Amino acid sequence: MLGLAIDALEVRFRGLAAPALAIPSLRLEPGARIALTGASGSGKTTLINALTGLERVRHGALRWGETDLATLSETRRDRWRARHVGLVMQDFHLFPGLSAIENVLLPNRLARTRPQAEARAEAERLLDRVGVARRDGRVETLSRGQMQRVAVARALVTRPGILVADEPTASLDAEAGAAVGELLLDLATETGATLIVASHDPRLLERLGGVLRLANGRLLPAEGA
Numbered sequence: 007m008l009g010l011a012i013d014a015l016e017v018r019f020r021g022l023a024a025p026a027l028a029i030p031s032l033r034l035e036p037g038a039r040i041a042l043t044g045a046s047g048s049g050k051t052t053l054i055n056a057l058t059g060l061e062r063v064r065h066g067a068l069r070w071g072e073t074d075l076a077t078l079s080e081t082r083r084d085r086w087r088a089r090h091v092g093l094v095m096q097d098f099h100l101f102p103g104l105s106a107i108e109n110v111l112l113p114n115r116l117a118r119t120r121p122q123a124e125a126r127a128e129a130e131r132l133l134d135r136v137g138v139a140r141r142d143g144r145v146e147t148l149s150r151g152q153m154q155r156v157a158v159a160r161a162l163v164t165r166p167g168i169l170v171a172d173e174p175t176a177s178l179d180a181e182a183g184a185a186v187g188e189l190l191l192d193l194a195t196e197t198g199a200t201l202i203v204a205s206h207d208p209r210l211l212e213r214l215g216g217v218l219r220l221a222n223g224r225l226l227p228a229e230g231a
C-alpha cells in the first residue's frame with residue numbers, strides 16, 4: 007500500500023507547444039481507489055506512463071511512498087515497477103502459447119520476488135479467486151472475460167502496493183466487464199493496494215472512491231468542490 011505525491015509535474019513532447027501533462031500538485035492516500043477519465047488525447051496514458059515509471063519524469067516530482075520516480079534511472083524504474091506495480095491493460099497483454107498459470111507466474115519469474123513453489127501456490131490461489139478453472143490450456147483459447155481475469159491474477163502475484171488498470175473493461179462485453187470491475191475493486195481492498203483505473207465505463211467510475219478528470223493534460227477540479 008503506497009501513497010502518491012505529485013508536485014510540479016510536467017511532461018512535454020517534442021513538437022507540442024504546450025505540455026501534454028501539467029499537474030501542479032496531487033496527493034493520494036495509501037489504499038485510495040481512484041478513477042482516471044478524460045477525452046481521447048487528454049493525457050491519461052501519459053499520466054499512467056509517468057505513474058508506473060514507464061516514462062521518465064523530467065520536470066517535477068512524482069513520489070510513491072519515499073521513492074521519487076523522477077530520480078531513478080530506467081533500470082531502477084523497471085526494478086521498482088516489477089516490485090510495486092501490478093498492471094492490467096485493455097488488451098490483456100498475455101503471452102499466447104503459455105497457459106493461464108504460466109502467465110500468472112511470469113512476473114515472479116522475472117522479478118524473483120519469492121520462491122517458485124510459494125509463487126505457484128499464490129498463482130493457484132489467485133486463479134481460484136478470479137474464477138479461472140481452466141489453467142493448463144493455452145491462454146488464447148479462453149474467452150476475453152477469462153483472459154482479463156488471468157491478467158488481474160497476474161497483476162497481483164507479486165503483491166504490489168499499486169494496481170493500475172488501463173481501460174480494463176473496454177474490450178469486454180457488459181457482463182464480463184462488470185465482473186472484472188468487481189474483481190479489481192475487491193482484490194484492491196483485500197490486498198490493500200492503491201488502485202488507479204483509467205476508464206470511460208460509467209458503472210466502474212461510480213464504484214471508485216474518487217474521479218480524476220483530465221482535459222488537455224490538466225486535472226479538472228473535483229465535481230462538487
Ligand SMILES: Nc1ncnc2c1ncn2[C@@H]1O[C@H](COP(=O)(O)OP(=O)(O)OP(=O)(O)O)[C@@H](O)[C@H]1O
Pocket residue numbers: 019020021022026044045046047048049050051052053
Ligand atoms: N510520444 C509522443 N510524442 C508526441 N506527442 C505525444 C506522444 N505521446 C502522446 N502525445 C500527445 O500527448 C497528448 C496526450 O496523449 P495521451 O495518449 O496521454 O492521451 P489519452 O488521454 O491517453 O488518449 P486516448 O484515450 O486516446 O488513449 C496528445 O495530444 C498526444 O497526441
